[in-house]
Every structure is written in C-alpha cells, then in structure tokens.
Amino acid sequence: MLITVLLLFLIGCSSEEIAPPTLVPLLDLPPAQQTEFAVTAESSPPLMDGERTSNVNRPASVPTPVGVGIRPSEAEQLWVPDAGPEPPEGWRPPPYDVPLSLHYDDHYWLARPLPSGSRNYDLEWYPYGNDVQLPELPAYRIHHGIDFPNQTGTPVLAAGSGTVVFAGPFPSPLDGVNYYGNTVVIQHDWQWQGLDVFTLYAHTLELFVQEGDIVQQGQLIAGVGSSGEVSGPHLHFEVRVGSNNYNDARNPALWLAPFEGWGTLAGRFVDKNSQMISSASLTLTPLDVDTAVRKQRTYYPTVRSDQVWRENFVFGDVPAGHYRLTIDANDGVHIYQREVTIFPGQTSFEIISTNFEFVPTPTPVPVETVAATPEPEN
The missing domain is CATH 2.70.70.10 (Glucose Permease (Domain IIA))
Known part of the structure; x- marks a missing residue:
C-alpha cells in the first residue's frame, strides 16, 4: 500500500503542464492589391452605431457632361x-x-x-x-x-x-x-x-x-x-x-409605332383615271369595337405621300377590329362605303376607285380692289 502511494506521488511530480498550441499560418499570402473604384452614395448601406467607415474617397456626385442634359x-x-x-x-x-x-x-x-x-x-x-x-x-x-x-x-x-x-x-x-x-x-x-x-x-x-x-x-x-x-x-x-x-x-x-393592340388604316382614294382625290370627307365607324367614330379628309394636293404606300389618307392609332369606312367625295354626290379590318401593330391598306373624273376645285385667289376716290362734299 505504501509503495502504491509512493509511485502515484512520483508520477504526479514528474508530469509537465500542457502548453497551448502554437498558431501556424496556413498560407503565406502576398499583400492584397488595393484597387481604386468609385462608390456612389446610393450603393453604400447605412452604418450602424459603432461601425467604422473606410478611408476610401467617395465622390459626392458624378458631374453631368456638358451638352448631354438631364434624363x-x-x-x-x-x-x-x-x-x-x-x-x-x-x-x-x-x-x-x-x-x-x-x-x-x-x-x-x-x-x-x-x-x-x-x-x-x-x-x-x-x-x-x-x-x-x-x-x-x-x-x-x-x-x-x-x-x-x-x-x-x-x-x-x-x-x-x-x-x-x-x-x-x-x-x-x-x-x-x-x-x-x-x-x-x-x-x-x-x-x-x-x-x-x-x-x-x-x-x-x-x-x-x-x-x-x-x-x-x-x-x-x-x-x-x-x-x-x-x-x-x-x-x-x-x-x-x-x-x-x-x-x-x-x-x-x-413612322410612329402604334399602341399595343392598335393599328393604322391608310388608303388611296382615286378617280377613274387613278388621280388622287383631295379633300374628300372620310368617316370611320366602329362595328365591333368600343371606340369613337373618327373623321378625316384626304390629303391636300401639295403634301407628299409615302414612297411605298402612296396614300392620300391615314387614320392612325385605331384599336384593332372591324369598321365601316365611308367616303364622301362631293358633298353627298358620290358616296362610297367599305368594311375594313384593322390589325394590331400594322397598317391595313385600302384602295378605293371611283367611276368619275375628279376635277380639283381651284384655290380662290383674292382679287385686289381699288377703292373709289372720294369726291369732295359740296
């Protein structure tokens, strides 16, 4: 018994304290390269209490180039x-x-x-x-x-x-x-x-x-x-x-793109000699679309038509659907009707030919009048 106690005492005296482990770097990395970049105010989150700001220079705003204007x-x-x-x-x-x-x-x-x-x-x-x-x-x-x-x-x-x-x-x-x-x-x-x-x-x-x-x-x-x-x-x-x-x-x-689901009606209204008829009254009446009646006139003869369409009337921005086109050439003397369909996102084109010869009404020219010379009163 005495020998056992003595052995335990000797073992306890010879044991050493366990030292903390030595920290060894995992990898010897090169120093990080600093890259300059601009940070806008919108991209910076708000700092919480106790957080430190970095030393990166942050411009207050990016100047607008001269001549560009604003968005x-x-x-x-x-x-x-x-x-x-x-x-x-x-x-x-x-x-x-x-x-x-x-x-x-x-x-x-x-x-x-x-x-x-x-x-x-x-x-x-x-x-x-x-x-x-x-x-x-x-x-x-x-x-x-x-x-x-x-x-x-x-x-x-x-x-x-x-x-x-x-x-x-x-x-x-x-x-x-x-x-x-x-x-x-x-x-x-x-x-x-x-x-x-x-x-x-x-x-x-x-x-x-x-x-x-x-x-x-x-x-x-x-x-x-x-x-x-x-x-x-x-x-x-x-x-x-x-x-x-x-x-x-x-x-x-x-040239301007129509609204979504809407289209354009263009056409050419001509006489029996294929001459374009100007200033004819046009009415576009919806048949199955909840939209207003549209009124228009064919082009005045001095304006230009599209080189491909060669039109003399256009109804722009028309909801897609079925319509009745009525053309009055001479105040009720010549009336033409046609049902037309407007397709979304494109031009529907109509050619309406007549059986009469169109004679344009000449533009009235003001006549200069000479005022009479007043006679002296007696």
Whole structure:
C-alpha cells in the first residue's frame, strides 16, 4: 500500500503542464492589391452605431457632361403639375417597341417623342396633310406634321438615334418669321429606301442638346413649350425623308409605332383615271369595337405621300377590329362605303376607285380692289 502511494506521488511530480498550441499560418499570402473604384452614395448601406467607415474617397456626385442634359426621369421632377392645359381624357396602352415591321411595307421605326403618361397621341382635328377640321376655327395652314398638346415642360424625347443637325430658333427663309420657335432637328443614323430620315421637334420651351450632339432613342432633348407662332403649349412633330426640307415631310403616323393592340388604316382614294382625290370627307365607324367614330379628309394636293404606300389618307392609332369606312367625295354626290379590318401593330391598306373624273376645285385667289376716290362734299 505504501509503495502504491509512493509511485502515484512520483508520477504526479514528474508530469509537465500542457502548453497551448502554437498558431501556424496556413498560407503565406502576398499583400492584397488595393484597387481604386468609385462608390456612389446610393450603393453604400447605412452604418450602424459603432461601425467604422473606410478611408476610401467617395465622390459626392458624378458631374453631368456638358451638352448631354438631364434624363427624362429627372426632368419629370421639375414639372409644375398645375401648369398648362388639363390632362387629356382617355387612356392609351403603351406603344409597341421599335423597330416594328409586321407588314413588309411598314416602317414603324420611330418611338413616340413624348413619354407614356403624357399625351403621346396627336390632335385628330389638325391632321397631317390638311387644315384644321373644326368648323368653329378659322383656316390656318396645311399641316406638314402632327401636334401633341401637353403641359409646359413635358419631356420631349428623341424618336430615334442620330445626330442633332439643328437646335435653336427656326425662322422661315421666306419671310423671317419664327413660326417653329425653338426647334430641334435630328438626322437619324439609318436610312430608308436609300434616303436619309430626319425628325423635327418644334415650339419647345428649352433645349437640352446642341448642334452636333449624338443622341439615343428616348433621350431628353427639349421640353414642351409655346415658342413661335402658336396658341398654346404643344409639340409639333415632323418626319422628313430625303432631305431636311419643309416639302419633304411625310405622315408621321406611318413612322410612329402604334399602341399595343392598335393599328393604322391608310388608303388611296382615286378617280377613274387613278388621280388622287383631295379633300374628300372620310368617316370611320366602329362595328365591333368600343371606340369613337373618327373623321378625316384626304390629303391636300401639295403634301407628299409615302414612297411605298402612296396614300392620300391615314387614320392612325385605331384599336384593332372591324369598321365601316365611308367616303364622301362631293358633298353627298358620290358616296362610297367599305368594311375594313384593322390589325394590331400594322397598317391595313385600302384602295378605293371611283367611276368619275375628279376635277380639283381651284384655290380662290383674292382679287385686289381699288377703292373709289372720294369726291369732295359740296
């Protein structure tokens, strides 16, 4: 027993304390390379109490390049909601994406020059190729484009990519009057039928581009205004094919993509000699669509038709469905009717031939009268 106790005592005296393990690095890594990068304020999460900030320099904001202007979303924040006319009644679906050519002759290659949520459909009573259609309004001039009434400051967007070839006041070369007001003209970076295509944006309040700027489709280029010879704030929009010339304008309704589920009716109304009949009254009555009756007139003879369609009337932005087209050539003397179908996203085309010879009514020329010389009173 004594021997056992003695052995246990000796073993306990000879044991050593267990030392903590030595930490050995797993891998001898090279020092990390520091890479400089910009961090915007939006990408930095808020710091919690006790967290330390890094020493990375963070710029407060990225400066906007000169001449680029601001984006449409930023311009919307600058609107004055109660300025200008009341918001338009009626709802429109969003337009189709461009380019769109469901029919092989279609060239819906231009986006709407105004954002959805604004009035991005034109005035029906002042269409391309005609004077004003409201009897209570006096005659103005034959329209070479289409008009979009909107609140002052509504963003005007580039309908397609290209180069700004003009930006500023646009006085007439004939009489020097600034009819168009502040105007932007874009030459697009593509052609159609081997011809250059231009778009014109007139009566703007302010310009966010200058001549020589490269713009992208949908880029903010101006704001809706009432500069020039106008009666209220709106955008006057033209499509010019071949050259940047007033007489080379074409109907924008054949270039702007329709709204989703909507289409376009175009046609040619001719006499027995295939001569186009001008100023004929057109009525488009829906048969199975809940939409309004549309009225129009065939083109005035001085405006240009599309080189492929060779039309002399267009109903743009028509909900798809079946309609009855009524044409009155001579105040009830010659009336023609036809049922037509509008297909979504494309142009439906009709040729209506007559059995009479059309003789255009000459434009009356004012006759200068000489006032009689007053005789002296007796």
